[in-house]
Structure formats: structure tokens, C-alpha cells
Amino acid sequence: MVSLESLERDVSRSGYRVTGPRRELLATLQEMGDHFTAEGLVAAVPGVGRATVFRTLRLLQDIGTLCQVVLDDGTLQYRLTSGGHHHHVVCSRCGAVNDFSACDIQGLLDEIAERTGYVIDGHRLEVYGRCADCKEVLTSET
Ligand SMILES: [Zn+2]
Ligand SMILES: [Zn+2]
Ligand SMILES: [Zn+2]
Structure with a gap:
């Protein structure tokens, strides 16, 4: 914190x-x-x-x-x-957020730059899913 x-x-x-x-x-x-x-x-x-x-x-x-x-x-x-470059994995049910720092997309960014002619300055990547708690709730509801 x-x-x-x-x-x-x-x-x-x-x-x-x-x-x-x-x-x-x-x-x-x-x-x-x-x-x-x-x-x-x-x-x-x-x-x-x-x-x-x-x-x-x-x-x-x-x-x-x-x-x-x-x-x-x-x-x-x-x-x-x-600090540090990172992304978020967000729970669609309760909104809990976790960070992850693995960002292995340089190859993709290079390809985008090449295809579009853009100079890439940054990117945003959010991943959505259900956190460990919500996963259990949904499983027990069904
Ligand atoms: Zn963050
Ligand atoms: Zn959740
Ligand atoms: Zn990244």
C-alpha cells in the first residue's frame, strides 16, 4: 500500500x-x-x-x-x-482488482505500428473475469 x-x-x-x-x-x-x-x-x-x-x-x-x-x-x-508497468484483472461481479505485470505484447505493438504507421506511445489492457470468491458463489448457485 x-x-x-x-x-x-x-x-x-x-x-x-x-x-x-x-x-x-x-x-x-x-x-x-x-x-x-x-x-x-x-x-x-x-x-x-x-x-x-x-x-x-x-x-x-x-x-x-x-x-x-x-x-x-x-x-x-x-x-x-x-509503480511499474502493469495491468489489471477485474472481477466482473464484485469489482475486485488485481495487478499483473506480465506484459508480453511488444511483438504485437511492433506489428500494429508497422501496419498502421502509428508511433505507439502506450497501451491499456484490462482483463475481466470472476475472482476466486465470486467464482465459488456462481458455481454453487448453479
Ligand atoms: Zn494499476
Ligand atoms: Zn469478485
Ligand atoms: Zn503492458
Whole structure:
């Protein structure tokens, strides 16, 4: 789990002052860490302006501390990460998210670049399924 101290350090290192409202925002975000929506965060910190919340979410993504998770129904959530290139496996039933770092798709990316003429800057890969708990529930229901 990413600590509040390291969050504040990351933010100040990128040239932002950690002011009172921003500290409150980071503390709340750190508590919600596993996954949360932008609206959920806005509601959880009534003392912090909406624009500041969204700006800070953007900043944390830029510095690699926060990642976006797209749920099966298209809902966008955020999740704190301790960094490193990784992807998510998302439970379609309960929304539990797990990270995995194996990303053996360089060959595919090269092929896409070749076929389309694009310079590939990034990619997103979410994998959907049922987590260990939900798998059991569904099996016992049938
Ligand atoms: Zn992630
Ligand atoms: Zn589940
Ligand atoms: Zn990847």
C-alpha cells in the first residue's frame, strides 16, 4: 500500500506544494486507495474544489502513482499503485482488482505500428473475469 508520506513526497517532488486541502485530499485518497471513482472522491472531500480533485488525479497519474481501471460496465475507477508497468484483472461481479505485470505484447505493438504507421506511445489492457470468491458463489448457485 502506498503511504501518505510517499504520496506527499511524490507530489512535492513534481513541483507542487502540498497545501492543507491537497493534504486532506491525499489522505482521503490514500484511505480509499484500492479503488474509487472521481465522484466518490469529490464527495469524500467537501472542503476541496472539484477542479483541484481532478487536477490532482491527473497529476498523480502523470507521476505514475495512480492508475485508471475501467470496469466491465465502463465505469472508470482509480487505484493507487506503487509503480511499474502493469495491468489489471477485474472481477466482473464484485469489482475486485488485481495487478499483473506480465506484459508480453511488444511483438504485437511492433506489428500494429508497422501496419498502421502509428508511433505507439502506450497501451491499456484490462482483463475481466470472476475472482476466486465470486467464482465459488456462481458455481454453487448453479
Ligand atoms: Zn494499476
Ligand atoms: Zn469478485
Ligand atoms: Zn503492458
